[in-house]
Amino acid sequence: MSAPGYAPRAAAAHLLNGVLTEHRLLSDMVNSKDGPLAKLPPQGKARAQSLANDTLRHLGRIDIVIDQFMQKEPPASVRNALRLATCELIVDKIPPHAAVDAVVRLVKNNRQTTRMAGMANAVARRISEHGAEIWADLEPTPLPPYLAKPIRKAYGKDVLAAIEQAHENGAPIDITLQSQADTDDLAEALEASVLSTGSLRLFEWGQISTMPGFEEGAWWVQDASAAIPAQLLGDISGKKVLDICAAPGGKTMQLAAAGADVTAIDLSKYRMERVQENLTRTKLSAELVVADVLKYQPDQKFASILLDAPCSATGTIRRHPDLPYAKAELTLQPVLDLQKQMLVQAASWLETGGQMVFCTCSLLPAEGEEQVAEFLESHPDFERVAINPEAHGLQPDWIDANGAMRLRPDFWADRGGMDGFYAAILKKRA
Numbered sequence: 001m002s003a004p005g006y007a008p009r010a011a012a013a014h015l016l017n018g019v020l021t022e023h024r025l026l027s028d029m030v031n032s033k034d035g036p037l038a039k040l041p042p043q044g045k046a047r048a049q050s051l052a053n054d055t056l057r058h059l060g061r062i063d064i065v066i067d068q069f070m071q072k073e074p075p076a077s078v079r080n081a082l083r084l085a086t087c088e089l090i091v092d093k094i095p096p097h098a099a100v101d102a103v104v105r106l107v108k109n110n111r112q113t114t115r116m117a118g119m120a121n122a123v124a125r126r127i128s129e130h131g132a133e134i135w136a137d138l139e140p141t142p143l144p145p146y147l148a149k150p151i152r153k154a155y156g157k158d159v160l161a162a163i164e165q166a167h168e169n170g171a172p173i174d175i176t177l178q179s180q181a182d183t184d185d186l187a188e189a190l191e192a193s194v195l196s197t198g199s200l201r202l203f204e205w206g207q208i209s210t211m212p213g214f215e216e217g218a219w220w221v222q223d224a225s226a227a228i229p230a231q232l233l234g235d236i237s238g239k240k241v242l243d244i245c246a247a248p249g250g251k252t253m254q255l256a257a258a259g260a261d262v263t264a265i266d267l268s269k270y271r272m273e274r275v276q277e278n279l280t281r282t283k284l285s286a287e288l289v290v291a292d293v294l295k296y297q298p299d300q301k302f303a304s305i306l307l308d309a310p311c312s313a314t315g316t317i318r319r320h321p322d323l324p325y326a327k328a329e330l331t332l333q334p335v336l337d338l339q340k341q342m343l344v345q346a347a348s349w350l351e352t353g354g355q356m357v358f359c360t361c362s363l364l365p366a367e368g369e370e371q372v373a374e375f376l377e378s379h380p381d382f383e384r385v386a387i388n389p390e391a392h393g394l395q396p397d398w399i400d401a402n403g404a405m406r407l408r409p410d411f412w413a414d415r416g417g418m419d420g421f422y423a424a425i426l427k428k429r430a
């Protein structure tokens with residue numbers, strides 16, 4: 001990889017400080033009009049983001065390497081500059097002088113740390129000489145204990161290790177097609193592989209908006225796991241379907257493309273604007289409602305409902321390596337209460353005999369298996385419908401004993417992995 005300039009590195013350092021010191025989310029900083037990336041050209045933005053993401057993805061190993069060469073803990077901004085340099089040296093393999101010069105400039109340009117530039121220079125040089133050997137023997141970056149504990153409890157220590165490895169591996173780009181009839185043509189044009197679930201997968205890509213078929217609205221970016229829940233509603237052509245918690249609209253587009261008469265609801269006006277943009281580009285339509293699900297009262301019932309509830313997003317860490325660090329602990333109860341209330345609301349809006357899919361991009365049973373079990377206990381008018389794995393290109397062992405889908409990031413490890421997801425089909429008895 002060629003060495004990027006100073007400005008993207010300085011922006012990446014800001015992003016890292018924001019996540020690790022201020023516990024902010026990368027997405028909030030990246031999209032902010034006066035954020036660290038605001039003044040960078042598109043290429044610089046992309047480089048700053050990928051450098052910050054890669055550094056966070058390998059943070060555990062990076063820190064162990066740095067610690068071998070440092071006697072005394074430096075200020076956070078100096079450690080973060082060294083973290084970026086270590087990532088550039090070992091993960092991106094850029095020429096050592098460029099990474100070492102960059103860390104020296106970062107440390108020098110901060111008045112409070114100028115005097116530490118010599119130390120940073122020495123540490124970075126030693127990392128460039130010996131870091132890779134140490135790295136090779138290290139385990140993948142562990143999740144912070146507040147996340148590792150519930151995941152180990154749910155799946156055991158071997159699966160936790162496999163999930164941590166999947167997080168370090170990162171993620172390819174998956175694409176959902178508006179029409180399956182385009183699969184072969186678009187797979188060829190995009191040089192993508194076709195997954196059994198219907199998504200296309202790319203391991204290399206450029207600017208998304210210039211890729212074949214994007215401008216015409218033939219496809220949208222959506223993780224292969226995230227593309228499954230909407231399919232579980234079956235044939236919805238011509239039916240009234242409610243998409244609850246719709247933004248930014250990946251599932252709304254799937255439902256509309258399947259021929260449903262879609263009403264999509266989300267609390268966020270800003271995120272709903274992304275849904276409208278997506279629908280406009282793909283020439284699909286849906287009625288968009290900006291409202292709080294807990295206060296909304298539709299004037300009709302729906303034949304099918306998709307509830308993609310807000311959650312810890314623990315299934316998406318390989319795409320969002322900042323998530324484990326943007327919080328210091330797991331405060332699940334408020335979101336569990338919200339999911340529970342949303343399920344109750346959704347249940348009251350479903351026609352008798354209709355089906356609802358409840359899903360979350362979480363690895364935690366409390367936000368999936370346990371949430372659904374609790375709902376069924378208090379709603380005897382609902383029953384489970386077992387998911388047929390073959391009908392959706394899923395492996396049979398991805399379906400649990402109750403017929404619900406449990407996906408994990410360590411699945412399909414040899415094919416680039418997938419986000420963690422839970423989905424269950426719930427039917428209102430006739």
Ligand SMILES: C[S@@+](CC[C@H](N)C(=O)[O-])C[C@H]1O[C@@H](n2cnc3c(N)ncnc32)[C@H](O)[C@@H]1O
Nearest residue numbers: 245246247248249250251266267268292293308
């Ligand atoms: C997991 S995301 C949805 C992703 C979306 N279904 C897709 O496929 O692109 C959760 C969404 O829930 C929305 N949300 C959170 N609380 C809400 C509430 N009380 N009422 C409506 N929407 C809410 C958020 O704004 C967010 O867009």
